[in-house]
Amino acid sequence: MLTQVADGVWVRQSAWVWSNAIAVRGEDGLILVDPGIDGSDLNQLADDLDRVGIPVVAGFSTHPHWDHLLWHPRFGDVPRYATTAGAQAASEARERAQALAAESASGVPLELIGLVTPLPQDGGPVPGEIVEHQAHAIGHAAVLLADRGVLLAGDMLSDVLIPLLDPRRPDQVGAYEMALDRLGEAARHVDVLVPGHGAVAEGPEVAARLAADHAYIDALRRGEEPVDARLGPDADWLSGPHHSNLEQARGR
Numbered sequence: 001m002l003t004q005v006a007d008g009v010w011v012r013q014s015a016w017v018w019s020n021a022i023a024v025r026g027e028d029g030l031i032l033v034d035p036g037i038d039g040s041d042l043n044q045l046a047d048d049l050d051r052v053g054i055p056v057v058a059g060f061s062t063h064p065h066w067d068h069l070l071w072h073p074r075f076g077d078v079p080r081y082a083t084t085a086g087a088q089a090a091s092e093a094r095e096r097a098q099a100l101a102a103e104s105a106s107g108v109p110l111e112l113i114g115l116v117t118p119l120p121q122d123g124g125p126v127p128g129e130i131v132e133h134q135a136h137a138i139g140h141a142a143v144l145l146a147d148r149g150v151l152l153a154g155d156m157l158s159d160v161l162i163p164l165l166d167p168r169r170p171d172q173v174g175a176y177e178m179a180l181d182r183l184g185e186a187a188r189h190v191d192v193l194v195p196g197h198g199a200v201a202e203g204p205e206v207a208a209r210l211a212a213d214h215a216y217i218d219a220l221r222r223g224e225e226p227v228d229a230r231l232g233p234d235a236d237w238l239s240g241p242h243h244s245n246l247e248q249a250r251g252r
């Protein structure tokens with residue numbers, strides 16, 4: 001089901017890690033941000049978009065992880081964009097992304113994974129402002145739609161995912177601090193926040209999301225164990241990434 005969260009911004013959530021596919025109305029048509037996940041999700045998203053009745057003119061991938069690099073023939077053979085660094089990383093990681101998609105999800109069109117090109121300097125068809133930073137993944141970008149009061153955050157500011165430090169790059173604590181500062185600045189212009197995974201935040205929940213990620217990163221910075229509601233009894237699946245975060249922070 002496609003839910004309209006602001007003027008010209010729709011979200012469809014998948015069962016797989018509460019992934020959010022986002023459609024944004026631009027000047028020439030719809031831009032699909034991080035569509036996913038299963039083939040059946042992608043098909044239903046295409047059905048929902050048919051009902052919206054606005055053609056898809058482009059895609060945008062917030063960052064080069066497999067679950068943010070998906071596409072489906074029904075969306076059309078339109079350009080799919082990422083930041084320059086994100087597009088470079090996606091082309092290098094394409095085979096790995098295809099393998100991960102094949103083992104994690106069903107019915108994904110593997111041949112369409114990761115076919116992203118650098119977004120033009122002027123943003124091309126993608127509306128709003130790209131907020132690029134170094135946290136979580138190379139070339140990670142949020143999209144600030146200030147005129148609609150919406151921030152699309154990629155894999156940041158989630159109510160289900162803790163910060164997931166990029167294990168392959170140094171000083172991710174510092175990268176998260178800088179990223180959260182930039183996203184906090186962007187969030188001053190919004191009252192709706194769409195994370196890559198989890199619930200859409202509205203109103204005061206936006207500041208609460210920022211505060212939760214800040215608190216987690218601040219604890220890592222101090223060398224302490226974060227106290228975080230997202231690491232509850234139902235979140236065994238996060239203990240691996242959490243321990244990897246702690247190790248990276250201690251090794252700094």
Ligand SMILES: [Zn+2]
Pocket residue numbers: 063065136137155
């Ligand atoms: Zn990610």
